[in-house]
Amino acid sequence: MLMDNMLAYAEVDEILKLLETEYRERVPEKVRNFFKEERMPNYNPKIEVDKPLTKQNLKRETMVLLAILNINYWCDSEEEKQKFLDEMAKNEKEKSELEEKYNPDNLFKSKNDNITASQNVSIVEYKKQNLFNKILEKITKLFKRNKE
Numbered sequence: 001m002l003m004d005n006m007l008a009y010a011e012v013d014e015i016l017k018l019l020e021t022e023y024r025e026r027v028p029e030k031v032r033n034f035f036k037e038e039r040m041p042n043y044n045p046k047i048e049v050d051k052p053l054t055k056q057n058l059k060r061e062t063m064v065l066l067a068i069l070n071i072n073y074w075c076d077s078e079e080e081k082q083k084f085l086d087e088m089a090k091n092e093k094e095k096s097e098l099e100e101k102y103n104p105d106n107l108f109k110s111k112n113d114n115i116t117a118s119q120n121v122s123i124v125e126y127k128k129q130n131l132f133n134k135i136l137e138k139i140t141k142l143f144k145r146n147k148e
Contacts, residue, residue, distance in 0.1 A: 008061035010039035
């Protein structure tokens, strides 16, 4: 866990370096120094400025830290903060619904319950008729027709 945090701090530090000066300076120097000091020393993340952050395989912790920085320092108004928080809550709700829907423990449970509740499944023995029995059955049917 500590190592993941150190990797996330390195990613956030790198992203802060790439920001325009106006946005970088909105984050207090004390916070920026924290990321520099606590980062994984040998890890130099490659952040591509022409790619969205969501497509760059960043740590989940990095995204959480960036969200916190956004709420605390980059949102210009309370309305903007609330809109961002609402969007995060919506995403979290959708994520938990998907996790519940596609949980491997529950995935087949509901299907099995429906089958047992709505259908009475029984095994039926199937006997394949041999050639002699088929011929005998046809002859019997012919005699029954002729009698009628």
